Amino acid sequence: MSDVSVRFAPSPTGSLHIGGARTALYNWLYARHCGGKFLLRIEDTDKERSTPENIRIILDGMRWMGLDWDGEPVMQSERIGIHRPLIERLIDEGGAYRCTCTKDELDAKREAAQAEKRKYLYDRKCRDAGHGPDCGEHVVRLKMPVEGEIVVKDLILGDVTFNAAELDDWIIARSDHSPTYNFVVVADDHDMGVTHVIRGNDHLNNTPKQLVVYQALGFDIPAFAHIPMVHGPDGKKLSKRHGASAVTELREMGLLPEAVRNYLARLGWSHGDQELFTDAELIEHFDVANVNASATVMDFAKLEWINQQKILAMTPDALAERLLPYLIERGYSVEAGPWLTTLAANIQERFKNLVEMADHVRYFFEEPSAYDEAAVKKWFKADTGAILNEIADGLEALDPFDEAGIEGVINGVVEKHETKLGKVAQPIRIAVTGSSISPGIFETLALLDKERSVARIRKAAAHATQHQAEKQG
RNA sequence: GUCCCCAUCGUCUAGUGGCCUAGGACGUCGGCCUUUCACGCCGGUAACGCGGGUUCGAACCCCGCUGGGGACGCCA
Numbered sequence: 001m002s003d004v005s006v007r008f009a010p011s012p013t014g015s016l017h018i019g020g021a022r023t024a025l026y027n028w029l030y031a032r033h034c035g036g037k038f039l040l041r042i043e044d045t046d047k048e049r050s051t052p053e054n055i056r057i058i059l060d061g062m063r064w065m066g067l068d069w070d071g072e073p074v075m076q077s078e079r080i081g082i083h084r085p086l087i088e089r090l091i092d093e094g095g096a097y098r099c100t101c102t103k104d105e106l107d108a109k110r111e112a113a114q115a116e117k118r119k120y121l122y123d124r125k126c127r128d129a130g131h132g133p134d135c136g137e138h139v140v141r142l143k144m145p146v147e148g149e150i151v152v153k154d155l156i157l158g159d160v161t162f163n164a165a166e167l168d169d170w171i172i173a174r175s176d177h178s179p180t181y182n183f184v185v186v187a188d189d190h191d192m193g194v195t196h197v198i199r200g201n202d203h204l205n206n207t208p209k210q211l212v213v214y215q216a217l218g219f220d221i222p223a224f225a226h227i228p229m230v231h232g233p234d235g236k237k238l239s240k241r242h243g244a245s246a247v248t249e250l251r252e253m254g255l256l257p258e259a260v261r262n263y264l265a266r267l268g269w270s271h272g273d274q275e276l277f278t279d280a281e282l283i284e285h286f287d288v289a290n291v292n293a294s295a296t297v298m299d300f301a302k303l304e305w306i307n308q309q310k311i312l313a314m315t316p317d318a319l320a321e322r323l324l325p326y327l328i329e330r331g332y333s334v335e336a337g338p339w340l341t342t343l344a345a346n347i348q349e350r351f352k353n354l355v356e357m358a359d360h361v362r363y364f365f366e367e368p369s370a371y372d373e374a375a376v377k378k379w380f381k382a383d384t385g386a387i388l389n390e391i392a393d394g395l396e397a398l399d400p401f402d403e404a405g406i407e408g409v410i411n412g413v414v415e416k417h418e419t420k421l422g423k424v425a426q427p428i429r430i431a432v433t434g435s436s437i438s439p440g441i442f443e444t445l446a447l448l449d450k451e452r453s454v455a456r457i458r459k460a461a462a463h464a465t466q467h468q469a470e471k472q473g
Numbered sequence: 474g475u476c477c478c479c480a481u482c483g484u485c486u487a488g489u490g491g492c493c494u495a496g497g498a499c500g501u502c503g504g505c506c507u508u509u510c511a512c513g514c515c516g517g518u519a520a521c522g523c524g525g526g527u528u529c530g531a532a533c534c535c536c537g538c539u540g541g542g543g544a545c546g547c548c549a
Contacts, residue, residue, distance in 0.1 A: 011548085049548090119474075161477095166476055166545095173547085174547040182549095185549090201543065201544095203543095206544080226478085228478085266498090267485065275497080275499085293480095299484050302485065349512045422508045425508035426509060430509095439511090
């Protein structure tokens with residue numbers, strides 16, 4: 001057991017974003033790789049957005065992703081008690097001070113700065129005023145170094161240098177005494193024993209501020225790793241427009257969580273030329289220090305390809321199990337068993353995701369409501385009606401109704417008419433499934449059963465005859 | 474605007490000064506296989522943003538430019 005501890009700290013604003021999921025994944029992989037702890041902290045101090053429902057959504061997302069965390073999730077809102085004394089201590093020790101500047105005053109200065117196209121920085125008016133606890137309404141500000149450099153040592157980016165002159169004495173406690181984010185993060189990370197802070201690149205600018213808190217409080221400074229952002233194909237922040245932005249949508253797209261893990265891990269990280277990884281391989285090889293520094297673009301086509309590879313790698317039994325919920329969702333009456341496993345085996349290498357599969361197999365549960373027009377036009381010829389009826393006759397007499405027998409019947413008809421299998425198989429496929437796409441025709445008929453196969457073929461025979469008559473007339 | 478980060482095929486990447494006439498994967502295009510759809514197989518297309526250095530030698534090191542992204546709250 002190593003002493004590495006990492007954490008994922010989402011704020012429950014509605015959904016687990018794909019970018020957030022990747023951050024969580026990298027933390028999880030790194031923790032598992034090191035044999036350390038993966039902690040979860042819900043940053044729920046924003047009363048507006050942090051609803052129990054939103055928290056549930058995040059947790060569900062994490063579970064779906066298969067990212068199991070160690071211990072109970074830490075609710076930031078329940079830890080206010082540990083922050084107050086820390087702030088008092090900082091004031092006492094001179095690392096922070098009370099500031100009585102009003103919001104209006106500050107807003108005016110900010111606007112003035114913007115008007116002059118200057119960067120706004122608090123002017124440190126109260127820094128040396130020595131306001132006591134009874135100075136009235138006030139905030140607490142951190143005394144940042146006035147000059148010099150603050151260097152963030154980052155595992156991915158190397159040393160990132162900030163000029164102290166760019167940073168002002170920011171607020172660590174609001175006028176209602178509640179601590180602000182950049183302060184709380186440090187307090188909580190330290191309290192939770194976090195050794196490696198792995199988070200999105202958008203937090204890089206917060207890091208120098210936090211570094212000063214660590215120093216002022218005398219805390220050990222953790223290692224930092226700022227991972228690049230995930231963008232949509234247009235280079236902008238990933239959003240719903242790009243296909244999906246929340247992990248729940250990934251499930252709705254019929255994607256497997258292991259495929260998502262594989263894809264997201266490979267997005268910004270690599271291990272030679274390897275594309276496909278089991279979770280064990282990911283854990284074995286992943287190191288956050290090897291994550292690329294540049295931003296990435298989400299490619300759903302490649303995600304789907306990986307998903308397909310995962311489907312191909314499964315046993316039919318496992319696939320059946322994964323497919324079942326999607327089937328039930330569609331209202332099909334079906335249960336796990338040999339029949340479903342055979343079905344899974346037959347569609348396994350034909351579709352890229354579970355949704356396509358579930359949608360496709362509809363004809364096993366409901367009679368096709370119509371025939372695909374283009375398919376009918378292409379395959380229903382003058383003798384199709386007769387051939388279909390012959391097939392139906394042959395199948396009706398078949399016992400047992402199995403693939404070998406079905407193949408015998410169909411091949412017999414093919415030979416008799418001196419035609420090709422394709423010319424006969426396609427009309428049957430249309431008859432049975434409504435379209436010209438399905439698994440092998442013998443397997444499909446066997447899976448469907450004799451009664452339904454024969455009935456559908458006879459019905460199509462009638463349709464073919466009528467179709468032909470209409471063409472003539 | 475200021476600060477910070479980034480920069481190899483359309484996309485994800487390999488590459489850490491000579492092994493690069495830049496490799497792999499997805500996509501795309503062409504072909505084979507084939508009862509449809511797929512799977513599979515074969516082949517093609519396509520990149521070191523630009524300009525200066527450093528060096529015998531630069532995709533790799535340095536500087537500038539350009540381009541993209543992010544951050545600039547009493548939000549997290």
